[in-house]
Amino acid sequence: MLHIVACIKQVPDTKIIKMNPKTNTMDRRTAPAILNPYDAHAVEEAVRLKKRYGAIVSVVTMGPPPAVNAIKKCIEIGADEGYLITDRRFAGADTLATSYAVTKAIEKIAKHKPVDLVICGKMSIDGDTGQVGPGIARRLDIPPLTSVNKVVEINLDEGYAIVHRKLEDGYEVVRSTLPCLFSVEKTINEVPYSPLPNMIKAARYQPHIWSVDDLEGVDIKQLGLKGSPTIVSKVWAPTKPAGGTFIEGGPREQVEQLLSVVLQKKELFDLKEEV
């Protein structure tokens, strides 16, 4: 039977997060942790493939212990098993070190049952890179198929998958050998409300929890901060542009002034790039 692994991440909900107005930084304590919305679509697609072809859906994540809640959310969506790799030695990982650690976890899962397909979300809402999915594919030496917005066919017997990859002005139909990795667009599906039995299952579910020592053949130097080639050298608020003139007065006066500014500028812009 088809074995699908979905890679997920628990993220702070950047929509709700509050800013510290003094430092202009995020106050992470105020943000609830959620399943990365893009990853919900990855898990949903895996579950849909399970309904179509029959499959076992495993989810894997790297994160702190509370990330079990993101795994439980995936069980609600319909995943069968969840794996959390958690260890202080993973901390501070950039995309390269993250793809390394997650690959080691997938390799361990694959020992139990070979993996035919890995599915990732397009990106995470906190990191915003989209680099981890293709990184995992390279490390597993399987083809990465990014921007997938439709799965046409999975043929396990003949060992291939056919998908649509979104392009700027349409899509391309691509065939790949199995195993391979998809990173999926949000538009690939809609994540429905979870059925009650899944919610009950999720509430009781205990994911597999592994530390670095539970994984095999790990090169410690490639983990976490140490294994990350990129470093954040400084964090800064961008320089504020000049201007920001407030238009004062009552609404009608404000609009009147604004109108004169805009109509005036409109004349200017007709001269092209002379601003």
Add this chain to the structure above:
Amino acid sequence: MDFQDYKGVWVFIEHKDDAVASVSLELLGAGRKLADKRGVELAGILIGENVKHLTKTVFEYGADTAYVYDQSIFKHYRTETYMKALLECSEKHKPEIILYGATSTGKDLASAVATDLPTGLTADTTELDVDEETGLLLASRPAFGGNIMATILCKKYRPQMATVRAKVMKALPPQSGRIGKVIEETISLKEEDIRTKVLEIVKETVKKVRIDEADIIVAGGKGLGSFEGFQLIHQLAETLGGAVGASRDVVEAGWIEHAHQVGQTGVTVTPKIYFAVGISGAIQHIVGMKNSGLIIAINKDKEAPIFQNCHYGIVGDAFEIVPILIEQFKKALSKEKVSNTSEG
């Protein structure tokens, strides 16, 4: 790894329909500055089928050298084939920096190449600089949910790599007749060894929303309160003959589709006039619109960061201001365009 061996700035040249993508021209402009600062060559790396003639454009926009892989196996973009060409070329000629457009192709390719090299890769960069002495690439991007900028370095590996947002860097004016050195490379790849095949390319005729091409954009944020409230934005945009933009929150809330999203994970826009209505102005939004000609912000909260990033600000209730604005614009515009009055 001896960093002395790594010299030159490279730009991965994307192309489509027999033309160089504008993001690649922008990157040649940005790359030129980095290369000059370091006193090294700027090169374009061009992979495809029947693409050799595009080197002319690559030189006109600032490159000194073009590395060309012109083989039928590169007819369609595929991660595996393009990646192998880039890895081989990088191994052979050892650039210190490689830049890619932060397009779906550029990001796909850069992620794969970075993993194999391995090296660090900074995603969706909006500012680039280089340290003259050390050659360290300073790649900056909005981070931590997009409310602050972070400068990312890669100290221990070469080449240093970054994907760069479209429409953020400026292309140089083309110098007609400017020429450079063409270095043709080939790679021995057999089609039967490649695990992916592009079976078909389907162009969708549906007219896509292209807000990045609009002269006037009216963008709304969550300050509008609801899907119904957001309709005010559509009305103002229609009155002005402009396009509708939106903040990330609005798109996440499902008030409008993603094609309208302005910012780090949406579109970068440079209209002549940009209205930000009910948008607080998180940095991830600002980076997508800050180069607009005239930025007008309307927001209830006087402390909203958008007011630090606009030319004119109105502190007030959008539901009060915008309807008057629409009414007054209609009056003003009717003097100029008499025909444009299908309704009151």
